[in-house]
Amino acid sequence: MTATVVPPAPPTPRSPSGSILRPxxxxxxxxxxxxxxxxxxxxxxxxxxxxxxxxVYYVTREGLKVFSWEFLTTELPFSQRSVDGGIxxxxxxxxxxxxGATLMAVPLGVLGGIYLNEYAxxxxxxxxxxxxxxILTGVPSIVMGLFIYTFWVLRVxxxxxxxxxxxxxxxxxxxxxxxxxxxLKLVPHELREGSLALGSRKSRTIRTVVLPHAAxxxxxxxxxxxxxxxxxxxxxxxxxxxxxTANWNLFEGTNTALSVQIxxxxxxxxxxxxxxxxxxxxxxxxxxFVATALARIVTVVYTRRVSGKS
Amino acid sequence: MxxxxxxxxxxxxxxxxxxxxxxxxxxGYLADRTFRIVAVLAGVMxxxxxxxxxxVLFDNSLEWFREEGIGSVFSLDWAPNEGKYGAGALVIMTLxxxxxxxxxxxxxxxxxxxxxxxxxPRRARLPIVFVVDLLAAIPSVVFGLWVLRQLASPLADIxxxxxxxxxxxxxxxxxxxxxxxxxLAIMTAGIVVGIMIxxxxxxxxxxxxxxxxxxxxxxxxxMGATRWEMIRGAIFPxxxxxxxxxxxxxxxxxxxxxIAVALVIGSSQVLTENxxxxxxxxxxxxxxQFGEASGVQRSALIGFxxxxxxxxxxxxxxARSILRRANRRLGIA
Numbered sequence: 001m002t003a004t005v006v007p008p009a010p011p012t013p014r015s016p017s018g019s020i021l022r023p024x025x026x027x028x029x030x031x032x033x034x035x036x037x038x039x040x041x042x043x044x045x046x047x048x049x050x051x052x053x054x055x056v057y058y059v060t061r062e063g064l065k066v067f068s069w070e071f072l073t074t075e076l077p078f079s080q081r082s083v084d085g086g087i088x089x090x091x092x093x094x095x096x097x098x099x100g101a102t103l104m105a106v107p108l109g110v111l112g113g114i115y116l117n118e119y120a121x122x123x124x125x126x127x128x129x130x131x132x133x134x135i136l137t138g139v140p141s142i143v144m145g146l147f148i149y150t151f152w153v154l155r156v157x158x159x160x161x162x163x164x165x166x167x168x169x170x171x172x173x174x175x176x177x178x179x180x181x182x183x184l185k186l187v188p189h190e191l192r193e194g195s196l197a198l199g200s201r202k203s204r205t206i207r208t209v210v211l212p213h214a215a216x217x218x219x220x221x222x223x224x225x226x227x228x229x230x231x232x233x234x235x236x237x238x239x240x241x242x243x244x245t246a247n248w249n250l251f252e253g254t255n256t257a258l259s260v261q262i263x264x265x266x267x268x269x270x271x272x273x274x275x276x277x278x279x280x281x282x283x284x285x286x287x288x289f290v291a292t293a294l295a296r297i298v299t300v301v302y303t304r305r306v307s308g309k310s
Numbered sequence: 311m312x313x314x315x316x317x318x319x320x321x322x323x324x325x326x327x328x329x330x331x332x333x334x335x336x337x338g339y340l341a342d343r344t345f346r347i348v349a350v351l352a353g354v355m356x357x358x359x360x361x362x363x364x365x366v367l368f369d370n371s372l373e374w375f376r377e378e379g380i381g382s383v384f385s386l387d388w389a390p391n392e393g394k395y396g397a398g399a400l401v402i403m404t405l406x407x408x409x410x411x412x413x414x415x416x417x418x419x420x421x422x423x424x425x426x427x428x429x430x431p432r433r434a435r436l437p438i439v440f441v442v443d444l445l446a447a448i449p450s451v452v453f454g455l456w457v458l459r460q461l462a463s464p465l466a467d468i469x470x471x472x473x474x475x476x477x478x479x480x481x482x483x484x485x486x487x488x489x490x491x492x493x494l495a496i497m498t499a500g501i502v503v504g505i506m507i508x509x510x511x512x513x514x515x516x517x518x519x520x521x522x523x524x525x526x527x528x529x530x531x532x533m534g535a536t537r538w539e540m541i542r543g544a545i546f547p548x549x550x551x552x553x554x555x556x557x558x559x560x561x562x563x564x565x566x567x568x569i570a571v572a573l574v575i576g577s578s579q580v581l582t583e584n585x586x587x588x589x590x591x592x593x594x595x596x597x598x599q600f601g602e603a604s605g606v607q608r609s610a611l612i613g614f615x616x617x618x619x620x621x622x623x624x625x626x627x628x629a630r631s632i633l634r635r636a637n638r639r640l641g642i643a
Binding site for chain 2: 030031033034036037038040041042043044045047048049051052054055058059062108109111112114115116118119120125126128129131132133134135136138139140141142143144146147149150151170173174177201202203204206207224227228230231232233234237238259262263266267274277278281284285288289291292296300
């Protein structure tokens with residue numbers, strides 16, 4: 001919106017006369033300093049891009065050595081030394097655990113966002129929830145793993161994929177709440193008033209008018225949260241156990257995940273295990289990047305649609 | 311306005327007006343109430359989860375406090391086979407990793423933030439932000455794997471060079487001491503964590519910088535300031551406290567970073583001032599030892615989780631209050 005207000009960069013008066021009313025043109029040392037600063041800022045970006053490119057290149061190169069459909073679907077080998085075998089169970093585990101976490105965290109998070117934006121307003125309790133949710137965002141993922149282990153796994157006396165889902169859901173929840181609130185905030189008030197004026201109750205207004213309007217943003221934010229969750233290791237380390245065979249059952253039996261496989265194999269002295277770690281890392285990056293890109297695309301398409309309308 | 315007046319009237323059958331007092335409850339009343347309650351409950355969940363985390367961790371680390379006394383939090387010895395369960399060394403090494411990470415990440419983040427906000431052409435902004443986003447999306451374990459397998463040994467050579475350069479200088483010679491041959495060291499962990507917290511620090515500083523009123527920036531430029539002078543004269547003074555908050559939030563993330571650190575720090579619980587030597591952090595020791603731990607050791611590791619939680623909560627509160635105060639000041643100004 002400011003874009004329309006800000007005038008196109010005011011042309012500096014270039015008069016040779018050098019009147020005292022005209023700003024002095026930056027010269028010499030000052031201009032050099034400014035240029036140097038700009039170069040440094042560009043370099044900062046390059047410094048961030050280099051590790052990204054190096055990492056993606058290296059992991060892709062190493063990962064493609066073993067990556068294949070078979071690698072993704074074959075069971076894990078029983079020995080780290082074994083050349084055969086793939087990461088099938090880990091792929092299955094990552095999928096069911098992440099989906100499980102999403103099914104818990106996203107509906108709850110969206111409802112939390114609805115509470116904060118539609119009901120809480122500026123109330124004290126709303127402020128408290130908002131504050132705690134921000135604190136919860138900062139809780140380290142390993143602490144979440146410890147929490148679910150001591151709170152859930154010790155109680156049910158079984159490591160399951162579901163325990164992992166619980167830990168991931170706790171991590172995702174505050175993120176989804178925050179995105180939902182931000183997105184709901186963007187819904188114009190006139191829409192709510194229009195719906196209410198037509199006699200819709202608040203809950204109906206929210207369900208049929210407000211939520212659909214905010215949906216693309218919420219979907220995009222949730223996708224980002226899912227992408228992050230899919231790559232998490234620490235919350236799963238003690239909660240899901242280990243397995244050699246694919247386990248589609250979230251609630252029974254131990255499970256495994258891509259991230260946990262990478263962690264377990266990264267330090268292995270055996271080359272095949274290291275190769276599997278890179279294959280798994282490549283798979284994981286692929287999943288995470290696709291989800292992140294999807295989220296971006298949703299956002300871009302959405303903002304284009306909205307700005308095109310108004 | 312006219313747009314708003316003609317929304318699709320699909321389900322908007324005229325409902326009877328709600329009775330004033332008493333009488334049968336109008337249709338939709340229950341649904342409305344239920345929905346509200348469900349939404350409130352979802353909000354309450356956050357509170358419940360946080361309270362549960364604190365209570366459960368506290369409850370399960372009681373054994374550690376009881377056996378070792380509260381002083382064990384500050385004791386520097388961690389040797390489970392000798393029955394020593396001190397957290398002190400790990401706390402200090404956690405802070406060392408976090409400080410190294412911040413020293414690396416903050417200047418770069420500020421640079422990127424200014425690059426995106428002030429220098430990059432409007433068209434290039436989205437792709438640049440996307441690159442930073444991708445960096446944030448890479449899982450911790452993949453960072454760890456990459457550094458462990460590709461970066462560690464070249465880093466070891468660099469460490470050796472640096473050590474040879476400064477070994478006769480009094481303090482520097484100790485801080486940059488004998489490097490570990492594998493390249494797994496506190497410094498390596500600091501570097502990885504630095505890369506990992508860069509996106510969040512960048513995102514927050516960007517937001518803070520963006521709140522500088524255009525009028526102030528234009529005023530400095532109109533006075534003949536160069537771009538750098540504008541940044542120093544208008545943007546920096548305006549966003550000082552916001553950047554401090556960003557640094558603290560980055561610090562909180564750095565302290566809690568687990569898996570990448572667990573892979574590259576070399577797992578040594580002996581306190582050292584040598585950043586080129588292996589170490590361990592509160593988070594990484596939990597990841598590496600909790601699986602096989604039992605008894606007091608397990609309780610102590612849960613206690614470490616509690617210490618970690620306390621650190622991140624305190625840092626979070628500080629950062630938030632700084633941000634809030636900055637915002638309030640802006641509101642008044």
